Amino acid sequence: MIAQTINQTLRKVPAWPLYILAPIPVVWIYWLGITGELGVDPAKKIEHQLGLWALWGLIAGLAVTPLREKLGVNLIKYRRAIGVITFFYVFAHLLTWLVLDVQFQNVWADIVKRWYITVGMAGFAIMIPLALTSNNLAIRKMGPVIWRKLHKATYAVALLGALHFLLLVKGFQWEPILYTVAIVGLLAMRVNWSGLLASRKVAET
Numbered sequence: 001m002i003a004q005t006i007n008q009t010l011r012k013v014p015a016w017p018l019y020i021l022a023p024i025p026v027v028w029i030y031w032l033g034i035t036g037e038l039g040v041d042p043a044k045k046i047e048h049q050l051g052l053w054a055l056w057g058l059i060a061g062l063a064v065t066p067l068r069e070k071l072g073v074n075l076i077k078y079r080r081a082i083g084v085i086t087f088f089y090v091f092a093h094l095l096t097w098l099v100l101d102v103q104f105q106n107v108w109a110d111i112v113k114r115w116y117i118t119v120g121m122a123g124f125a126i127m128i129p130l131a132l133t134s135n136n137l138a139i140r141k142m143g144p145v146i147w148r149k150l151h152k153a154t155y156a157v158a159l160l161g162a163l164h165f166l167l168l169v170k171g172f173q174w175e176p177i178l179y180t181v182a183i184v185g186l187l188a189m190r191v192n193w194s195g196l197l198a199s200r201k202v203a204e205t
Contacts, residue, residue: 003072010074018081025053026092043100050093055165055179057086058158062186070189080134083154087131090124116167123160126153158183 029049033042061082067073098104111117130151132138139147162183165176 007072007074010077015078015081018078018085022085022088026050026089043096047093047096047101050089050096051165054086054089054093055161057082057089058154058161059179059182059186061086061154062158062183066186066189083151084131084134087127090127094120094124116164119160119167120164123157123164126157126160130154130157155187158187 029038029046032038033046036042038045061079064075064079064082067075098107102110111121130153133142133147133150142150162176162180166180169176
């Protein structure tokens with residue numbers, strides 16, 4: 001009953017305002033940096049916050065299917081917008097690192113030597129074709145079956161994003177661990193465990 005009420009309300013709310021609202025947090029965090037509200041190293045704080053928002057976007061995108069299947073809440077029409085906005089935050093995160101943090105110095109050396117950067121760049125590279133094909137024209141050209149297969153690469157992006165955060169932090173910290181658990185848990189909810197167990201029993205007989 002609650003899910004039905006939520007779905008009826010969501011039918012009246014279009015996805016397009018999300019694209020308009022998405023840049024506001026980026027402008028806000030940069031404004032805080034410009035006005036000195038982020039301390040002595042604003043670039044690092046902006047970079048970190050944009051990375052967190054990107055990770056939240058990945059988690060939100062992964063949560064759409066489980067919410068529909070487990071709770072009956074249908075957010076499918078927002079999933080594409082969530083994905084595009086997540087790419088926008090990842091791109092802003094990358095640009096902040098390139099322009100404000102390392103200032104285009106020793107970029108390739110950092111990518112090769114620092115594992116967390118290597119992993120992050122791999123995730124970003126995978127996201128590029130996903131972002132470029134997040135439109136109706138791409139679906140028509142590719143066909144829905146191939147398009148869905150391509151966009152399952154989002155799962156790899158989410159895992160790489162979690163690993164990027166785990167490798168980035170120093171020492172034991174709960175925050176990246178909790179994000180990793182959330183991502184792995186959401187991916188595990190997509191697996192047909194009963195089917196896998198049944199197949200294993202058949203193979204053993």
